Amino acid sequence: MAFVIREHEPLAPHTVFKIGGPADVYVEAATTDELIRALQEAKSRDIPWCILGAGSNVLVSDAGYRGVVIHPTGGSIRFDGDGVTADAGVTMARVVAESLRHSLRGFEWAIGVPGTIGGSVRGNAGCFGSEMKDVVRAVHVYDADRGVREVWPADRASFGYRESAFKHRPEIVVLSCELALVPGDRREGEGLVREYTAHRAKTQDIGSQSAGCIFKNIPWGRPDIVDASVRRRFPNPPPSGTVDGISAGFLVDQAGLKGYRIGGASISQRHGNFFLNSGGATAEDVRSLIRIAKDAVREKFGLTLEEEIQYVGF
Numbered sequence: 001m002a003f004v005i006r007e008h009e010p011l012a013p014h015t016v017f018k019i020g021g022p023a024d025v026y027v028e029a030a031t032t033d034e035l036i037r038a039l040q041e042a043k044s045r046d047i048p049w050c051i052l053g054a055g056s057n058v059l060v061s062d063a064g065y066r067g068v069v070i071h072p073t074g075g076s077i078r079f080d081g082d083g084v085t086a087d088a089g090v091t092m093a094r095v096v097a098e099s100l101r102h103s104l105r106g107f108e109w110a111i112g113v114p115g116t117i118g119g120s121v122r123g124n125a126g127c128f129g130s131e132m133k134d135v136v137r138a139v140h141v142y143d144a145d146r147g148v149r150e151v152w153p154a155d156r157a158s159f160g161y162r163e164s165a166f167k168h169r170p171e172i173v174v175l176s177c178e179l180a181l182v183p184g185d186r187r188e189g190e191g192l193v194r195e196y197t198a199h200r201a202k203t204q205d206i207g208s209q210s211a212g213c214i215f216k217n218i219p220w221g222r223p224d225i226v227d228a229s230v231r232r233r234f235p236n237p238p239p240s241g242t243v244d245g246i247s248a249g250f251l252v253d254q255a256g257l258k259g260y261r262i263g264g265a266s267i268s269q270r271h272g273n274f275f276l277n278s279g280g281a282t283a284e285d286v287r288s289l290i291r292i293a294k295d296a297v298r299e300k301f302g303l304t305l306e307e308e309i310q311y312v313g314f
Helices: 033-046 092-101 106-114 115-123 186-203 228-233 248-254 283-300
Strands: 003-012 022-029 050-052 059-062 063-070 077-081 083-087 136-143 146-155 171-180 210-213 266-267 274-277 310-312
Touching: 022 033, 033 050, 033 063, 033 136, 033 171, 059 283, 077 092, 077 186, 083 092, 092 106, 092 115, 092 186, 106 186, 248 283, 266 283, 274 283
Parallel strands: 022 063, 050 063, 059 310
Antiparallel strands: 003 022, 077 083, 083 171, 136 146, 136 171, 210 274, 266 274
């Protein structure tokens, strides 16, 4: 196996935000076996490691990452009846396209997730009313601590709103995922993909240097966050995606922060939950914006926003 290995590799070009300092070592793993081998090498040398997928839901420290950053690249997609198995490094958009070519439906919504299968499983990514938990049949994983491969049924993944067991057990690395889809009309599915794409283009800063949604939406079912007075204050909040609750973007907007800027980072004028690298932004610029948004929403509404993005190197 021949890894692509680079020392002191800047991580900014490997993230959608285009922010972040260098990794001590950067490894590209083109296959599942290479991914496991990279993990084994880091483990045997007692070197910290992390997995970086498409870089669409992360903020990397300006200081970079002291250790090994492993980037799964590409991978394969396999079909068996209504089942689809995709390697962790495969993009969500590619799985959408390939599934429709096989006249399999139920995954069109994923065109709105600019990430990989591995990252989407880890964060239970979702949009347009659907989430990964709705289609995952099983997850193939590697336990880096024990050095074993396993197949986890979906219920073992403990999926929740932007949550899974993998977020709390970083030693468990997603290798691939089995999806259960439904046979259907390919052209209807492609039409739905076009609708979703047009909606995103209208409401989000598609193509910009952004990590996507910074904060999780606030579900009604969290009495520790949302009490009766909040429900009275927001009797008819705008739709909040895959969770029944209050949109974080709506709260940031109502706090008067759309367009607010610090250094090279700004809050989108279109979507209050999208923070942009408007030119030369640093990770500290973004973190300052995050603190300001959280403080403003807490002061105005008594609500605590929780980050959806993942921090690397902090």
